[in-house]
Amino acid sequence: MLKFRLCGMHVQNGEGSSMFKDKYWGRKVTVDSLPKSLALFFWDGKEINKKIIQEFIMTLKEIYRVIKDTKGIKFTSSSLLLIYDAFKESVQGTVVKLIDFENAEEIDTEDSDALEGIKNLCKVLEEIHETMS
Numbered sequence: 001m002l003k004f005r006l007c008g009m010h011v012q013n014g015e016g017s018s019m020f021k022d023k024y025w026g027r028k029v030t031v032d033s034l035p036k037s038l039a040l041f042f043w044d045g046k047e048i049n050k051k052i053i054q055e056f057i058m059t060l061k062e063i064y065r066v067i068k069d070t071k072g073i074k075f076t077s078s079s080l081l082l083i084y085d086a087f088k089e090s091v092q093g094t095v096v097k098l099i100d101f102e103n104a105e106e107i108d109t110e111d112s113d114a115l116e117g118i119k120n121l122c123k124v125l126e127e128i129h130e131t132m133s
Helices: 024-026 035-042 051-067 112-131
Strands: 009-012 018-020 079-083 095-099
Touching: 009 035, 009 112, 035 079, 035 112, 051 095, 051 112
Parallel strands: none
Antiparallel strands: 009 018, 079 095
């Protein structure tokens, strides 16, 4: 089990075209179709933006370390919001935010589900980075 799912995306590539995928699309994404589906987010109209993927992986690993060191909070139904500017050549403006804490609750240990979800998301991003162009 991945411990995460795609809840949709809005992509504007560098050529000015736009694509919107809603939560109903995200619910249909399977484990097998996940890499290809998530790769759409990084498509700039010509190729997959691997610099942005690398930046997200590094940021997600930092978030992983923070959650691992933060015992006592379970991030139930929280979300990771990934944002980048497709019109910039650099990775500046690349943002990952942990949002939606309404259902967070106190626990005695680390949040192993959140940690597993972030680890699995990093694996999928690494697969996209390594195998797709």
